[in-house]
Amino acid sequence: MKIIVANWKMNGNFEFADKFVEEINAVDSKNTIVVCPPTALLCRFHSFRYYIGAQNCYCEEYGAYTGENSPKLLKEAGCEYILIGHSERRHIFQETDDLIFKKWQAAIAQNLTPIVCIGEKSCDRHNWKQAISTQLNSFLKKDLHSSIFAYEPVWSIGTDLVPRFDEIETIFEFIRDLLRATVPLLYGGSVSSQNASQLLNYARMDGLLVGRASLKINEFKRILIQ
Numbered sequence: 357m358k359i360i361v362a363n364w365k366m367n368g369n370f371e372f373a374d375k376f377v378e379e380i381n382a383v384d385s386k387n388t389i390v391v392c393p394p395t396a397l398l399c400r401f402h403s404f405r406y407y408i409g410a411q412n413c414y415c416e417e418y419g420a421y422t423g424e425n426s427p428k429l430l431k432e433a434g435c436e437y438i439l440i441g442h443s444e445r446r447h448i449f450q451e452t453d454d455l456i457f458k459k460w461q462a463a464i465a466q467n468l469t470p471i472v473c474i475g476e477k478s479c480d481r482h483n484w485k486q487a488i489s490t491q492l493n494s495f496l497k498k499d500l501h502s503s504i505f506a507y508e509p510v511w512s513i514g515t516d517l518v519p520r521f522d523e524i525e526t527i528f529e530f531i532r533d534l535l536r537a538t539v540p541l542l543y544g545g546s547v548s549s550q551n552a553s554q555l556l557n558y559a560r561m562d563g564l565l566v567g568r569a570s571l572k573i574n575e576f577k578r579i580l581i582q
Contacts, residue, residue, distance in 0.1 A: 359563030361390045362570030373400035385580040409437030415458035427466040442473045457494035471504045478511035504540045506565045512545030549578035
């Protein structure tokens with residue numbers, strides 16, 4: 357069984373969410389399915405037969421943090437998973453490794469399963485070990501049994517460029533050795549119905565983080581039944 361996570365980013369609306377829930381509910385998949393819609397659409401997923409997650413949270417339970425979402429409140433809204441440190445949070449919103457680690461701690465405190473996103477930019481492609489080591493430094497020697505990590509090379513997102521399997525294998529081995537823990541490890545970056553089967557058949561890959569393909573319901577269905 358694999359873990360397939362859909363990240364809608366800032367896309368979708370009430371009508372699309374209702375149609376998505378209806379159609380995906382009719383899919384029988386052996387995989388663990390997690391959908392992370394925009395926060396405003398979580399209310400449309402109460403009848404969803406699979407899991408829902410949030411795309412982000414703040415590191416405090418409550419307080420004067422206008423525009424942020426409390427992990428406690430997200431838990432009450434039905435979330436069981438939460439994306440932490442997605443590359444767009446890191447690079448567009450300038451989230452630091454320290455803040456991302458605090459968000460991970462806050463998610464764990466609410467019994468949410470954090471999906472920690474890591475990956476190198478194109479300028480770091482030849483120095484990916486340093487980039488990934490820096491992003492993972494705070495997690496070393498921590499209890500990670502309830503966490504998931506997602507390797508998503510930034511240069512691959514939305515480009516239709518996917519690393520070679522030998523490259524993914526090398527990076528996955530590096531991450532596992534660095535963390536010194538057996539944690540689920542996902543791949544994200546230009547995942548589609550055309551490459552999902554090959555990716556999921558890779559023995560050391562525990563699942564996929566799917567972006568734009570999750571917004572095409574029929575294509576996402578094909579991914580789910582791989």
